[in-house]
Amino acid sequence: MSTLPFSSSVYAARLDRAAALAADAGLDAIIVGPGPDLQYLVGVEGDTIERLTALVLGPGLAPTVVVPRMELAKVRSTAVGALGLRLADWVDGEKPYDLVADAIGTATRVGVSDALPALHVIPIGERLGVTLELATPVLRESRMVKDDAEIAELRRAGEAIDAVHRRVPEWLRAGRTEREVAADIAEAIVAEGHRTVEFVIVGSGPNGADPHHEVSDRVIQAGDIVVVDIGGAVPSGYNSDSTRTYAVGEPDPATAERIGVLVRAQQAAVDAARPGATAAEVDAAARDVLAAAGLGEAFLHRTGHGIGVSVHEEPYIAPGNDLVLREGMAFSIEPGIYFTGEWGARIEDIVVVTAEGCERLNVAPHTLTSV
Template structure:
């Protein structure tokens, strides 16, 4: 999780988001949106609170001002948010009181509610019992809000991309034969923090056969001189927006077979990025990468989607995958990361974060895409 008192945007940003959330709530025929702790609450208020077993939630009615319900002992966790500047009422409670009654007070009988994905069943079930109605998921409302990044968010993502690029640029300081993946990961972790990230959300150091597992993290395996090494790293920075970038490394010139496959991967990633523009579908970006790899005889080696949205969460909408016909719009931010994987042998992936612009695409990672050859 990002630092407890992590930086945030000005209150005006959150005020616009709350107003838009209320509009979408009313447009969906709902009486209120109930947002638990997590990325959605942070997006709407700047709060980084945790809920634990006591309810903390933001209630956004279709009309009228939102309010916050939280245990009195959790009030401190809201101190660094914009809640006070926004003038939101905080309905605090102590053990023995009914927080669900506080959450629903003012919504009328049998309110039509939508709850955020992160609100646990521990709270959803008693909330529904108290309301006398069955809540729906707020996915559609919150997706519409968070999927299109405003300029402040794009600036934050751009800063995150530049910071993680600087870590990749220094990889030769740590990545070398004779070290374990875990040792390299520890150095990367320190570098990610030194570049301004609150933490390393994930560090993948996949050497040799471990590179063929897209979700391998790192292990005590010794890195060998003949290894191809996949490095996938990222984390939150600034107001909590994430970096995420993958590059693939080797020591000395690779064998012709590997060089051929990697060249096809490089063309596939470039083709997918080039296809990004407003009005095209998310699945068409996935298809652009797959077509190149299929032509090279590598269709079976690409075993995951081409990308995922990114922002306050490392993985969020839109997902760049077959079957997702959502139309890309300016402000959407997502990864483009095709890969090829040869189980038991090696793997490779190239990943950039991109933002859809009014007339095309802006990559937020600018490190070279070639197979990075490190010296002895």
């Protein structure tokens, strides 16, 4: 039985839009392998394997899924089956690239999703006799603006991860290791409504100065500043991602003041996110607050990233990105400050651009929380 998170009409509209965008880009066809794009378009989840699974679509083409026969049941349980899409199945010893060519016919420009590996891209290109190009611009545009159903799922994910952050003080205390705290958090991520744990970062003391630290066996100490960055996927496959910064005991006043500036910087970026603003302008709103306080060099990364069926996707809220924000775009706003060998801090919410500005999907307290 199908357990699709959205109605089949939603997936039909996504396929139609992708085909129209391919036509606008001058592509005769696009080939989408397993990964976030395939999940978005037809609900097929999973990673690429050595046996080719691919969706072929384009202007004037009947969408076709090339699939190993052993995977048919799985694929039929998705929107592929619900919509009655054409299936071209194959078994070991047969040539799936011929099936791709049959689905496309004559073509001069064909795009492939960026998750399709060279293992398949090279033989497909040889079989079609064309130089394949990335379909990323088409697929990015398809996924970047969320509809109401997607926003509802992101809101659900935000509420679930907020519930976990509110419980962090139960586990975060001196004498425990980062790994022990992370294990409790991971269990809570599932208990609070996620189907998977995508990541848990517990960066205590000097480990917090590494933005992509995960966990270690370091024992948390009184006085530590601790970065907790967590996320997972709810049953629909849409993701949460939220960071809060905690103090074990009473923080040093100078440290608390710097984190207070970070909270203001994050709020400034939230205030700047609205239709018509550029991604770079939102980034600058946070960066300017930190720079004015002498903390500009402590901010080591972009202000945010898009989110949906992937934790990281377009749009990227970064310097130099002149992409104009539109209603329905969803992304993180997560400035941070990092002091090597000492401590780090980051505050992160997911926001959705609305007609008037943006909606925060994370509302757990933003200020430094003492535990």
